[in-house]
Amino acid sequence: MTKNADLELVALTKRYSGTVAVDAIAHHFKAGVYACLLGPSGCGKSSTLRMIAGHETVSDGSILLGGKDVSHLPPAKRGTAMMFQSYALFPHLSVRDNVGFSLRMAGTDKVTRDRRADEMLELVEMTALADRKPDQLSGGQQQRVALARALITRPQVLLLDEPLSALDPFLRIRMRAELKRLQRELGISFIHVTHGQDEALALADEIIVMNDARIEQAGPARDVFNAPKTAFVARFMGGHNVLDLPQGKVALRSDQMIVMPAKAGRVDGRITGVEYQGTHVALTAQIAGSQDVTALIPEAQFFETPKAPGEVIGLGWDDIAAHPLAS
Amino acid sequence: MSRQITAWLQAAPMALVMVGFLVAPIVMIVIVSFWGATEYSIYPAFQFDNYQFLFGSPVTYAVFLNTFKYAAITWALTLLIGFTVAYFLAFEVRTLKWQIALFLLCTIPFWTSNIIRMISWIPFLGRNGLANSTLISWGVIDEPLEWLLFSDFSVILAFVHLYTLFMVVPIFNSMMRIDRALIEAARDNGASAAQTLRHVIIPLCKPGIMIGTIFVTTLVMGDFITVRFMSGSQRANVGRLISNDISLLQYPSASATAVVLLCTVLIVIALLLRLVDIRKEL
Numbered sequence: 001m002t003k004n005a006d007l008e009l010v011a012l013t014k015r016y017s018g019t020v021a022v023d024a025i026a027h028h029f030k031a032g033v034y035a036c037l038l039g040p041s042g043c044g045k046s047s048t049l050r051m052i053a054g055h056e057t058v059s060d061g062s063i064l065l066g067g068k069d070v071s072h073l074p075p076a077k078r079g080t081a082m083m084f085q086s087y088a089l090f091p092h093l094s095v096r097d098n099v100g101f102s103l104r105m106a107g108t109d110k111v112t113r114d115r116r117a118d119e120m121l122e123l124v125e126m127t128a129l130a131d132r133k134p135d136q137l138s139g140g141q142q143q144r145v146a147l148a149r150a151l152i153t154r155p156q157v158l159l160l161d162e163p164l165s166a167l168d169p170f171l172r173i174r175m176r177a178e179l180k181r182l183q184r185e186l187g188i189s190f191i192h193v194t195h196g197q198d199e200a201l202a203l204a205d206e207i208i209v210m211n212d213a214r215i216e217q218a219g220p221a222r223d224v225f226n227a228p229k230t231a232f233v234a235r236f237m238g239g240h241n242v243l244d245l246p247q248g249k250v251a252l253r254s255d256q257m258i259v260m261p262a263k264a265g266r267v268d269g270r271i272t273g274v275e276y277q278g279t280h281v282a283l284t285a286q287i288a289g290s291q292d293v294t295a296l297i298p299e300a301q302f303f304e305t306p307k308a309p310g311e312v313i314g315l316g317w318d319d320i321a322a323h324p325l326a327s
Numbered sequence: 328m329s330r331q332i333t334a335w336l337q338a339a340p341m342a343l344v345m346v347g348f349l350v351a352p353i354v355m356i357v358i359v360s361f362w363g364a365t366e367y368s369i370y371p372a373f374q375f376d377n378y379q380f381l382f383g384s385p386v387t388y389a390v391f392l393n394t395f396k397y398a399a400i401t402w403a404l405t406l407l408i409g410f411t412v413a414y415f416l417a418f419e420v421r422t423l424k425w426q427i428a429l430f431l432l433c434t435i436p437f438w439t440s441n442i443i444r445m446i447s448w449i450p451f452l453g454r455n456g457l458a459n460s461t462l463i464s465w466g467v468i469d470e471p472l473e474w475l476l477f478s479d480f481s482v483i484l485a486f487v488h489l490y491t492l493f494m495v496v497p498i499f500n501s502m503m504r505i506d507r508a509l510i511e512a513a514r515d516n517g518a519s520a521a522q523t524l525r526h527v528i529i530p531l532c533k534p535g536i537m538i539g540t541i542f543v544t545t546l547v548m549g550d551f552i553t554v555r556f557m558s559g560s561q562r563a564n565v566g567r568l569i570s571n572d573i574s575l576l577q578y579p580s581a582s583a584t585a586v587v588l589l590c591t592v593l594i595v596i597a598l599l600l601r602l603v604d605i606r607k608e609l
Contacts, residue, residue: 055511076517088508092530102516104526153516 005031005079005156007052007189011061014047021047023213024061029191029206031156034183036200037193039210040236045193046161048210052191053082053159065156076102081155085162087146089134095121096130099148120148123182140171147179151186158183160192164199176203197237201225209233226253231325241293242325249325256321257295259283259307265314269293271307285313353589360582369578377583387568387584391591394564397479397554398547401486405543406536408487409494413535414528416495417502418510430499433492445485445556452476452484477559485557490546494539501535502528537603541596548592 007029014022022044029035037045050056052063054075062071070078089098096117097104103113121127124144134142143163150158163179164172180203183190194200200207201221208218209232217224217233228234231242234251241252262268269285272292281302283295293315307313363372381387412433420426436444451457452475459471474480505528513523529536551566565588572581 053515055514075511075515082511082515084508084512086506086508088506088512090509090512090527101513101518101526105513105516105518105522149512149516 005066005189006064007031007157007191008064009048009052009061010064012048012051012058012063013060014044014051014056015059020213022051025210025213025215026061027208027215027218029157029189032187032189033205034180034190034203035192035206035208036204037191037208037210038195038197038200038204038236039216040195043210044213045195045210049082049159049161049191049193052157053080054078055082076153079156080159081150081153081157082159082161083143083146083150083163086166087134087142089142089145089149091134094131094133095126095137095145098134098145099152101149102153116152117148120152121145123151124148139167140175143167143175147182151182155188157189157191160190162193162195164194164196172199179203201237209236211236227323229323229326234323234325239296243287243291243293244289247324250322251325252317252322254282254294255280255296256317257293258316258318259295259297260314260316262312262314265316267293267315268312269315271309271311271313274307274309283307283313285315287315356582356585359579360586362579362582364577364579369576377580378587380580381583381587390563390565390568393562394548394566397483397486397564398544400483401490401547402540402543404483404487405491405494406539408491409539410498410532410536412491412495413499413502413532416499417505418528433495436488437492441489442552442556444489445553448481448485448488448557449476452481477557477561479558479562481557482554482562485553486547486550489553490543493542493546494536497535497538497542498532499535501532505531533603537599540599544595544599545592548588548595 009025009027009029011024011026012022013020013024025044025048037048039045047056051058054070054073058071062069064070065079070080075082090101093101096114099120100108100113100117103116108116118127118130121130124147126141126144126148129137129141134145137145143166160179164175167175176199179190179192192200192203204221206219207221207224209216209224211232217229224233225237225239228237228240228251231249231251234240234242239254241254241257243250243252258265267287269287271283271285273282273284275282275284276299277296279299280296281299283297283302285293285295287293295315359369360377361373361375363370363374363376416426416429420429449456453459454471454473454476456476458475459468462468463471509527509531510523513527518526548564549566551564551570554562554564554567555570565584569581569584569588572578572584
């Protein structure tokens with residue numbers, strides 16, 4: 001894809017009578033990126049996606065796709081396509097007719113649209129079920145059909161609204177691998193809304209963490225996880241301790257905590273819990289100011305010098321592991 | 328064994344009600360339809376005279392045809408109005424509170440009796456009624472319109488007025504079950520409002536349309552009072568044929584007509600049900 005398919009949000013705002021759902025956010029999505037909008041429910045991520053799709057009016061600011069302002073175009077004229085959370089397949093149409101729906105609306109003849117629908121169904125490996133109705137399909141199969149229906153319009157950007165939330169955990173992991181494969185094959189941008197940080201980490205080239213109608217942090221998945229800029233991001237991404245130390249708040253990855261004898265580390269803590277997690281053991285300790293700290297220790301290392309609740313330990317870390325947090 | 332008895336006992340009350348109030352009267356009507364009658368008496372018999380007379384008379388065919396005409400025109404108009412009203416309630420009114428309020432507003436006329444709602448048209452449509460005098464005062468017409476009252480027009484107008492709600496309710500119910508994401512999905516796929524209506528909303532409303540159709544056709548085909556009042560006894564349908572026979576104490580002949588009407592309506596419903604599967608709606 002050319003650089004033309006970059007998607008840019010400029011001071012994008014959504015107001016509902018009185019409340020601000022999206023507060024002047026700005027972001028540049030490069031063409032061909034797999035981006036995840038991540039945040040708790042009510043943070044504005046879905047409103048943002050729906051504005052990009054054209055299913056929600058823009059209160060202020062604009063959306064540029066390939067350098068063209070698409071903020072006020074109808075959904076089908078934007079070069080985006082949306083995959084809905086509940087898939088929104090037409091229950092009265094067969095799988096093939098669902099996929100070919102947009103071509104039918106555009107007036108394409110039946111032979112052409114069936115051929116193109118079959119091509120799309122082959123891409124998502126659903127050729128065998130083309131004549132079924134949606135209610136005769138499993139959740140994963142419905143999702144493939146929804147994907148094919150969105151992709152048949154040859155969008156530059158595919159928008160996915162919590163696409164995996166309706167699936168069981170096993171299927172979720174399989175489908176997410178498939179989404180990634182498709183995105184790589186097609187080379188178009190995927191913008192994927194989710195509240196699951198594991199999903200975002202597994203899929204995204206770029207993660208945009210949202211909270212309270214604003215973008216808290218945006219960047220490559222590894223940067224966002226390793227170097228959270230705010231306490232919110234550190235807590236939401238998980239796997240971090242947020243400590244209030246004399247020099248200010250810092251984020252420390254639990255697996256980079258070093259357990260040592262009392263008085264030897266930077267802080268002392270009393271163990272409040274020991275949890276065996278298979279590959280690791282999670283030690284919870286309370287340090288000064290009744291702050292809870294979790295240390296994730298490889299299990300072999302833990303069982304060399306086992307600890308029990310009530311013991312006092314020292315906790316240390318490398319300077320490079322401590323990330324100072326804003327506010 | 329005891330479980331079987333329990334099941335029979337559980338089904339018994341409903342079965343008794345159905346037998347007593349549905350099956351028995353129909354059986355009785357069918358039996359009486361084979362009886363004989365003179366000017367002053369009826370006598371038990373098993374003869375086909377009533378049916379022979381019924382099928383031999385050109386009046387029967389004319390009246391049945393007229394009944395079908397009323398049913399078809401009323402159906403088309405109630406469908407058009409009912410669908411539009413239901414569409415407005417379901418898709419244009421945004422909040423549930425307003426949907427319920429407006430829906431209740433539709434039902435308010437039903438707090439008065441059918442007859443009152445019918446009769447209230449008469450002063451409006453009469454020769455010197457409100458409609459004629461207004462049109463004359465506006466200069467639209469010079470003479471009062473004669474066809475406004477006691478005509479097919481007034482009969483159908485009253486039918487539409489009385490029965491549109493029976494079309495609104497099932498269609499509204501079907502529309503409320505349509506996932507709003509489907510409408511967005513259609514828009515996302517480039518469908519215009521008219522295309523969404525034609526390719527998504529109407530197909531998904533078919534069961535509701537069918538239930539409304541059954542209500543309206545059976546009500547119109549079985550009616551006699553509306554036709555009598557609104558046509559000033561100048562038009563006839565099958566219901567009036569039966570009611571005339573009854574007022575002349577010709578019960579066997581009335582029964583025979585009733586049996587034929589019942590069969591006709593059942594055939595119409597059977598045909599309609601072949602078109603659309605309404606089971607999932609019930």
